[in-house]
Every structure is written in structure tokens, then in C-alpha cells.
Amino acid sequence: MTTSQLECFISLAGTLNYMKTAEQLGLTQPAVSKQIQSLETELNCKLFNRTTRSVILIKAGTAFLTDANTIIDTFYHSKERISNYQQRDLHSLKIGYMDPHTIYLISRILKPLFVSKPNVIPEFTQDQTDANLSRLSNSQLDLIVGMKDAKFKDSNIHFTKLYDEELYCVINKDHILAKELKSHKKKTVTTKDLWEYRQIISVPPYLIRNLFSRRRYIIPVNEEVDNAICANATEAYSLLLANYGYALLAGYEILQHKDLVTFKWEESPHAPFGIYSKSTVLKDKSSMEYEFIQIAAIATVFCTNLFLL
Template identity: 55%
Template sequence: MNTQQLECFTTLAKTLNYAKTAEQLSMSQPAVTRQIQSLETELSTQLFNRTTRSVSLTQVGFQFLPDAQQMLGLYYHSLEWISTFHKHKRTVLRIGYADSHANWFISKILSGVLADNENIVPELTLDQTDANLHRLTTSQLDLVLGIKDAKFTAEDIAFQKLHDDAFVCVMRKNHPLALACKKRRRKSVSSKDMWPYRQIIDIPPYLLKHVFSRGHHIVPVNDELDNILCATTSEAYNLALAGAGFALIPQHLTLPHKELIFLPWEESPHAPMGIYYRQQGGMDKNSAIYKFIILARECTKEAMPCHKQ
């Protein structure tokens, strides 16, 4: 199937006249007939009913018409996009990340990158870190933002640490724990402080069976309480806003909110948070990759501390 066949089919479906179709497409009438016949042969079906006096779509032809129009539309849209891309010398910057709440941090960095070069076209891929790292090694991504994976190794992939990430206790300002900390002028919480209260546990689905089924907890969990499991940080935020409990959120994923309070967890483990990138791309000081990493360092200094209460 080719575009000429589709052009002949869609035009004939509109005119229902071979002579008019040939005129509109600047082709001979026999050439139009050959294209229609070759398309019908390829699809193993008849698209038009033909008599000496009229042409009409068959039922199959009628149902195939929207698909044919869509295929042509996508083809010409791609041609125009590619032409514009080369004309303006656009550069695609492909960024992988593991949680939608990282968007605020990525956008903060990108605003500086785009201010220097408006022809950079960002493409964001939301997926698990291991899947994005595979894309990075196969050149499907340029950068992967997130927590360092201790099991990942690749000779041509480098990791730029931005800071040591920790968990932050997130809850409504009227939560009993938040009120107790305010009364005692506490600026952080301990595991003992959190223990009596229901927890909203944010843990990716692929870790659930490996963690809870074996009795291993990344964060302290009081199993005697009716805790809530959720799969994303967004879900944890929404439940915390609803007053369902407190949540321990990685620091780089905490978003300021007027109804929430953010208190560091005193016993929190720490893990390097940063950017994976291919070493070759990061060496060019004029590249979008290099600029993104430099601006990420600057943004981290401003954005990573816990939000002011």
C-alpha cells in the first residue's frame, strides 16, 4: 500500500468519477484505474461498485475510507513536521523519569534550557527507572532523572549526583501529628512520632510482592493500623490532602501545597538522586544534555530543601 493508491482511493471516493479524479491528481484516467485495482488486489477486496454509468463505494470501501484518510493525514503531517524540524535545526532532548511528580523539577530545569535555545524540543518518557535506563543504553533517551540504581552498570553511561535524597513526612496541617509538632515547635519527625498514625504507603506495583510479601519494609510500617497502599506519589498526595493519613515522600518529589506540611523524617535512609546520561553527550559543552545537567545542579540548590511552612 502506498500514498498514491490512497490518494486515488480517497479522491475517487469523493468525486465518484474517474475523469474528475484523474484531473484533480494530474494523472491519466488509466493510471487512476491501475492504482485502484492494485489497491483492491492488495487488500483482497472490492472497494467500488462500477457500472457504465456510475461509481459507488462498496460497504468495505465505505468503512475503509476513514482509515485511508487518517493514514494520508499522518503521512503529510510527518512530512511537514520533518521539513520544519530540519529548517529550524531543531534538537530533540529526550528525558526519562519515573514519577509524574518529578515534572515540576524537570520543567524548572527546562525553562532555563529553552531560554538559551528555543529550537530544543523536549520529549518526556514516564516509566520505571530500569526501563528508562534500558532506553538510555539503546540511545532512545538522552537523560534519565531519578534515584541511582545500585544494580545498574554500563561503561558508556555516567551518573551526575544532584543531592542525597531522603524521605519527607507529608500530611495535612490539621493532622494530629502536624499539630503536635507545631505545639512542640518541632521541625522534624521521628519514627516513634509517626508510629501511632495511619500511613499512606507510596510504593510502585512491581515492588509490592517483593517487599510486603516477604515482610521487608522500605519505610517503618505499623502493621497493626489500617494503612493505605497506593502506586504513585500523586495518589499519596491526594490521600494526604483528603486527611487519610501521612505519607513518606522522596524529597525530590515533594510539591509545595498550602494545605500540607512537610517535615523531614529523622531516621530516613538517603540515596543519591541525579541524572544518568551517555558520557559522550555530556562532554559537549554546547549540547542540550550538558546545559540540562548544569542547570539541574543550580535548580537543586534552590528546590530540594523542604518547603517553608
């Protein structure tokens, strides 16, 4: 399948006239006809009903038109982007991450990186750890920011640990527990403190594969109260702001909000948080990946100190 075939098809689907299509594309009518016939042969499907008087786009052609437009748009967008990269000496930095809240940390790392490397264009991929690690192995990603996967082993991939992640208790400031803790001037909570209250449970699938999962429960669950289960931290925050209950969230998921307060959970397990990269990257101190990792080591120090403010 070629772009010439697709352009002829898209134009003919719009004009339903071989002469007009030939004029639009600067081709002869026989050339347009040949492109359409070769496309139908390749697809093993008729796209038009043609008579001496009319051209009709049939059902199969209508169904294919959306795909044809997508393919052509993607091709020319990619072509233009590559051309811009060459002309302006642009460099992409493909970053994978697992949880939307990781973006706030990534933004802190990118800000100083743009100062030293203004021609960097970041591209993001949100997916589970194993899927992103596969992309990194195949050079579809340059870096992955997130929790370490304890089961992943590949000598060509290196994990740079930034800090040990833990879980924090986030509560609405109007919650009875928050008021009680404040009255006692406590900055930490225990499982005993939390046990009788409703929990907003948010455990992303990738956490199950790392060190948090070495216990029977990643987090303590009192099944005698009406807990809510969320698919991600964004859903958990909607319930926190509605004052449904408390949530135990990883440090990188914590957002500063005037209606919420955060306490250190004393019994929290710990797991490494950091950056995956190709092992060869660490040997090239001039690379974007190396500089990103170095900046991240500084940025995460500030971020972890902000959790309990």
C-alpha cells in the same frame, strides 16, 4: 504501503467515486484504480465492493480507514516538523522521566537553558526506568531524569548524581499528628511518631529496583491500621488533601500547598537522584545535554532546600 496508496484510499472512502477522487488528487482514474488494487493486494483484503454503477466501502475498509488517517497524519506532521527543524535550525531534546512530579524540577532546568539555546524543542517520554534506559541506549532519548537503577550496567550510559534522595512525611495541616508536631515545634518525625496513624502508601514500581528496596520494606507499614495504597503521588495527594492520613514521599514529589505540611523523616533511606546520558555527551561541553546537566546541578540545590519550607 505508500502514501499515494493511502491518499487514494482515504479520498475514495470519502467520495465513493473514482472520477471525483481522481480530480481531488490530480490523477487519472486508471491511476487511482491501480493504487487501490495494489493496496488491497498488499493487505490481502478487499476494501471496496465495486460495480459499474457504485463503489461501496465494506466493513474491512471502514476498519482500516482510521489507521490510514493516523498513518497519513503522522507522516505529514513528521515531514513538516523536520522541514521546520532544517529551516529554523531547531534542535530537539528528548527527555525521559518516570514520575509526573519530576516535571516541576525539569521546568526549573529548562528555563535557563532556553535563554542560552532558544532553538531547543523539548520532547518528553514518561515511562518506567528500564524502558527509558532502553530508549536512551538506542538513541531514542537524550536524557533521563530520575532515580538511579541499582541493577542497570552499561559502559555507554553515564549516571550523573545530583543529590541523595530521601523520603519526607507529608500531612494535612488539620491532621491530629500535624497539630501535635506543631505544638512541640518539631520539624522531623520518627517511625514511632507515625506508627499509630493511617498511611497513604505510594511506591512507584521503579523505586523497588533502586536502593530504597534494600530493606524488607521500603517504608514502615503498620498493617493493623486502615492504610490506603495508591499507584502514584497524584493519587496520594488527593487523599492527603482529604485528610485521610500521612504519606512518605520522595523529595522531588513534594508540592507546596497551603493545606499541607512537610516534615523530615529521620529514619529515611537514601538513594541517588540524577540524570542518565550517553557517556560521550560529557566530553562535549557545547552540547545541550551537557548544559542541561550543569544547570540541573544548580537547580536541584535550590529545590532540595525548598522541601521543608
